[in-house]
Amino acid sequence: MASLKYMAGFGNEFSSEDPSCPGSLPKGQNNPQICPYGLYAEQLSGSAFTCPRYNNKRSWFYRIVPSVLHKPFNSIPQGNLSYNWDEINPDPNQLRWLPFKIHKASEKMVDFVTGLHTLCGAGDVRSRNGLAIHIYACNTSMENKSFYNSDGDFLLVPQKGNLLITTEFGKMLVEPNEICVIQQGMHFSVQVFEETRGYILEIFASHFELPDLGPIGANGLANPRDFKVPVAWYENRKVPTGFTVISKFQGKLFAAQQAFSPFNVVAWHGNYTPYKYNLQDFMVINSVSFDHADPSIFTVLTAKSTRPGVAIADFVIFPPRWGVADNTFRPPYYHRNCMSEFMGLIKGHYEAKEEGFLPGGGSLHSIMTPHGPDAECFEKASKADLKPERVADKTMAFMFESSFNMTVTKWGLETCNCLDKNYSKCWQPLKNNFNPNWKPNAK
Known part of the structure; x- marks a missing residue:
């Protein structure tokens, strides 16, 4: 097998030809009457022909025989x-x-x-x-x-x-x-x-x-x-x-x-x-003052819908980073959302649920279903000494977030035999800490 080689960049116009066939990429036009080396020209379109130039996606192949x-x-x-x-x-x-x-x-x-x-x-x-x-x-x-x-x-x-x-x-x-x-x-x-x-x-x-x-x-x-x-x-x-x-x-x-x-395909060019x-190349943006920022700051890729600011799907990660927020409950807050949130774990231990949420597993919190850190995480984070600390070291969790209200298949609920039927128990130890006599200077 030839050694793996890559070009860098996102969404750019690229061109490439196998080095064993120099000149296999036609110059100056996409579909010459006779292609170099007797190749066939074939276009792969990822968008309508009439899309605006900035989001028109297509690539040209120069291949030994066409895919038809x-x-x-x-x-x-x-x-x-x-x-x-x-x-x-x-x-x-x-x-x-x-x-x-x-x-x-x-x-x-x-x-x-x-x-x-x-x-x-x-x-x-x-x-x-x-x-x-x-x-x-x-x-x-x-x-x-x-x-x-x-x-x-x-x-x-x-x-x-x-x-x-x-x-x-x-x-x-x-x-x-x-x-x-x-x-x-x-x-x-x-x-x-x-x-x-x-x-x-x-x-x-x-x-x-x-x-x-x-x-x-x-x-x-x-x-x-x-x-x-x-x-x-x-x-x-x-x-x-x-x-x-x-x-x-x-x-x-x-x-x-x-x-x-x-x-x-001996040669190709295009942006599709x-x-x-x-x-690990993700540059994390995070709070350096107080409060836990929304997870949208960890978005790697998005698929936009026709509604401004509302995604068909976002791919979000929770990478290793520093936590420095003052006077803040640092883990994710308790939450109900107009989006569906599927989470997976590639490696390590997710900060809000260090037990039970395992690499190779997953979780789904559907639209407006409440979720958040388990009872153990809440107790630990509520009493933590708020000094700068590394978060999610040797861990990579991610989220597929969507504006669609997703339904789980029969395989997911029954056939796979992986559903954790005890999941809801992780919140049951949460206590009523309400104190009607609380004073502003009291801890």
Whole structure:
């Protein structure tokens, strides 16, 4: 395998060609009558042709044969992938899951596609409005198989095990504490090296972008230059036994056969690409006076809705940082929200729930369902000596936040057998500390 190479930047116009074929990228035009090396030109559009220039997304491929050269698609089993939000009654309770199970290879061979499990979501893939949250849990690589999502974008958050992702644009190695985004329509294949698990946020409308910084100014949060885009890499490989291309279309899986690898792009250019980002590069903004700032200051990527300031989904992280706020209850405050909040843990111990919320698990606090630190955290933080301290050292928790009112699937509530039925007990020891005789100078 060629060494992995990347270009840096977010949302820029890139161009790349495999160094073994210099000049394979046409100069001065996108679709010449005859492409260099006898290649085919093919465009991948991620937006309507008539979108304003600033958010028009497309890339041109120069490939050995076009992607249209496949046999008809046929329906294949869905497994635990689901977009039926009505299969089970909604549940407004606070929900928490223990680490999601990964089958051992000796028990069952599971690759990335067969290891997809839909946990919750809302909206409709056909009208391109909404989102879904999935868990992937796999133990074997995709062999002579690729996948593309006709319905939307995938944001992958690895928690256990590395992913070597081959795309039409090149290869990306994505490790825990990194994320990657595979946008709508992009072919990819996933190679794994051990039992592997992670989280996926899928959006059906728009694309992920960097949040506006407003009064923060020009710098802070995730910097565009820290996002990495793969460099062109191709394979000219015939597969006599058949290469399987899987399409997720209107929430269903379909497979087609072809006699060659789809990763045959020798050169490409455009601004519609897969990309990855290392979460340790996030520049944290935080309070240096008093009070606990809203979690929106930790937003890495956002998918905007048509309502100003309201997101289809935000990807938010809670990275290691310093806590210095004076006269403040420093952990997250008790809260009811007009957004749905799914949290996952990549590593470490989340500050507001150091017990029970485990790496590889998750929690869902639905719209207007109250939540906040457990009783142990409240007691500890209420009595803490408020000196500067490191928060979340060796920890990385994250949140998928959405304006959609998400429903949990039957797999999430019943089949996965990971639901923590004792979750609500973590708040039961909270005491009534009301003192009607309290004086302003009293502690």
